[in-house]
Amino acid sequence: MKRWVKIVLIALSLFIFIIVGYGIYLYVSVKSTVNAIYEPREPSEPSESIQTTTNTISTDTQGSRTVRMDKQESFTVLVMGVDQRENDVGRSDTLIVLSVNPSKESILMFNIPRDTRTEIIGYGTTDKINHAYAFGGVNMTIQTVENFLDMPIHYYIKVNMEGFSQIIDLLGGVEVENSFSFQYLGYEFAEGHLELSGDEALAYSRMRYDDPRGDFGRNTRQREILKQIIKNALKVTNIVHVKSMIDEVGNNVKTDITFDEMKKFLTDYRSGLNQIETFELNGQGKKINGIYYYVIESSEKERVHQLIEEHLQTVENQ
Template identity: 30%
Template sequence: MKKKFWLTFLIALIAFSALFAATGHYILNKDSVAYQGEEDNLETEKKIEDKGEILFLLMGIDDQDGSGGVAKVKEKKIEGEDSHKPTGKRTDTMILCKFDFETGDITMLSIPRDSRVNIRGRKGKERINHAHSYGGPYLAMKTVKDFLNLDLEYYVTVDYLAVREIVNAIDGVDIDVPRRMYYNDPTDNPPLLIDIQPGQQTLDGDKSLEYLRFRSYPDGDLGRVAAQQLFMKEFMNQALKPKNILALPKMVKTYYDYVDTNIPLNIIGKGALAANKINLDNMKTATLPGVGKYIGDISYFIHDEEGTKQIVEEMFENFLLE
């Protein structure tokens, strides 16, 4: 029974990203304004129970230069500052996630970072990954809400530095790299060198970051999204192995340091109770349909409006706005 409990807890920890942040706050006895009051929690819990599922936006922030990222946003919350203020950090990855508490099913829709959309308070359309730099996670979330016409209220923001720590904690991720990945930019801050050979191999934390940051695919951002989806699935499958229970304390500490969320603690606990129902083989993943296109000298991803409407209706029917 005890072994099953820890395995269930680990599954929740990996598959339901928000659990990392909340568990860290709970274990380390930290206060955070990210969690709502008791009355709001009860109202939120009832709303989610009626739906039987939760929708949240998962965002990856690339903070390789060490200038803040997720940590800076969390510091603003602790100090009582407005978390809608500019962060200067663009989202490198945006994934719309749905978790079903009854079945344990996970649904994930990747949104290309170069998607051309309207952002509140800005003139003309811009890349969707700019929203976070203009107004933090809430503006990014509202941008996706407007873009896809969804009732989206929650977010989880993960600093890519967490990937390095967690991958090292589980002794690397074994993955079949589909192509040679090479890119060198000595002018980047810090200088960026990506060099990964194709084929089956185990990526450590640093190589995993290189894999996730590589962008030079024949089909542009779509190729990068597919590569990230493959990595995420392999990472989750391997992190769920019983041997990695020993890495649990380090995972909790890492996710406390590098993850931010506004999902209430009681809802995260509800997700943990449903963790034993999760089957990663049934995880549904998709990417917004569309094509890459230059407008002036800027490369955008132009979504297919009909195709996008269809896939959003199929995957997130219960969250459509009227």
């Protein structure tokens, strides 16, 4: 064999070795980083009151909800935006439910208003739903939401509200359509199309007292920002970028989505999620014993339950 051929083959072999080795390093590194934000909820038996006809909800021997991501099954996610400070348990400032269905190429999204009056599961009281986190953290919040919607929650993502700004900056900011001009926390938001940094988006999503629709206006802005975050995140394909993002937000994000499930979602689901639909829960503000609550009637809960259940069903089953 000629000398120059040997040199080329050796160089090519080294190049392949370096590429493969670097790929393995990134894989192990990303897996370790994702595992750092993994925080499983305590296993519990699903409530007997939860009834569903969807074919995507099953349970393992621990009573945990399981999803066959290798079969691209649909699933639900509870996003908790937690206002948590040092030496303070905090409260779930934001509760957003996502129904993800790849067969329909869509995500269904809605807020549960923070002042919603409901039974707090495991605490033996009726209170504002955002108090569940203060009383019992992630597990009590999920169980309370499941009972309220009469629908299982497959996964959760808990984000410290301050962490939202980091996530948004790492994704290159967000673009929103602002329906009216206002000022908040030193920022001025003009009416119309806006390009927001992380800090600006956080302030934009938190204002409610100067909003004609109060908490509902704030919820609408939060959903709009989350829609943009999801769309921007689904465009991320570079594994190095994924790792740097997780490294940055690791202290502010916890989830029970495993590394393998995250891989399946990024590889098998991402290309099929083209639509994000939103809606609001209808209710009425009332004062009960001097405390303001948002009261949602059972008929409205049933309507929302049906919307989620229908959205979770595969196209073939409709």
